[in-house]
Amino acid sequence: MSAWIPVVDPDVVDALQYLDAWCSAGDSLDWDIAVIAYDVPADIPVHGVRVPAGLYTREVTGGGRHVIALRWTDRDALAQQVADVAKRHAAYLHIDHARPGFVAAHAAEIDRCARAVLALVEADERDGGPLYDAAVRCWHDLHDHVDTNDYVDGNTGSVAVPWGTDAVVDDLGGHEFVTAVQARVDELLHERDRPLSFDEAEAAGLDGTLRDGSAEHTWASLTPRQRAALGRHWACTERVLNPYRGL
Structure with missing residues (x-):
């Protein structure tokens, strides 16, 4: 049956x-x-x-x-x-992945660098940034709005990243660590991509009724002002679980 x-x-x-x-x-x-x-x-x-x-x-x-x-x-x-x-x-x-053994051996450093990259992404989502009003749900979304190389360039001074051949032990061709960091950034971006409830969407000033699979409201789709409004809603309702606390 x-x-x-x-x-x-x-x-x-x-x-x-x-x-x-x-x-x-x-x-x-x-x-x-x-x-x-x-x-x-x-x-x-x-x-x-x-x-x-x-x-x-x-x-x-x-x-x-x-x-x-x-x-x-x-x-x-x-x-x-x-x-x-x-x-x-x-x-x-997301078909590009570093070897599981490599990722396991460098998990802490990969996560540290990925969170630093995510901080750059979120800085660009603020007022006046190139990602303002852009719905960034995954690493691939960035390509439509910015040069993603800017986020993984150790020479920018923004992120202390050991890019380059032999910068990390067992890094094949100097690319595996970059791939692993990008994959981890992708995971962190997806963690923000939970569909908002009616109350959350309305608190952010959105029509919370649309659920057709093509215009779904998520944290990643909100503008900075909408996120701020939603943050105030969480505070006013004393929401116990805030999966985005600290973003």
Whole structure:
């Protein structure tokens, strides 16, 4: 027996995008699919359409142009589907990796340099910076807005990075350490890319209802002013868990 059944009512399919997402994975713009999951605890009216209680996903493909919806009968199967899409998406976007043994041997230095690079990225996301208003979700996004070499150039004085052949033990051709740092920066950028809830999006001055897989509001998509507004919201509501504290 299948863990899901298709949602055939087009009004319900459309109504799902106005609900707060439970979780999501993938990216219908940069990749081939985005999966947005919804947990509807009780029947809820959305713009005059009744959405029955249950677990749902909206799969958005073709650059956000094609949408199908499924209703899930198995929560574990749904969670596994989202995890599988996330894993395949990460593998698709980030195919350059240093050897695992090399990364393990230099993990502390790689992380130190990656966090220094991330600090440069976030400095450029502030008012007047080249990344202001740019949605930087991963390392590859930077290429559209800045010269990423500026972030990994040890001669800038901004980051004490031991680039160069033989600068790090076992660094093949002088490139493996750079690759490992870029991959770690990518991980740190993705950590900021959690979809915002209704309350968080509204606190940042956004329309918190849009969840179509192509214009999802995340921390990375916010401008500095919106992040500041959201930070005040967290403080006012005494939010216990702030995954972005210190950014």
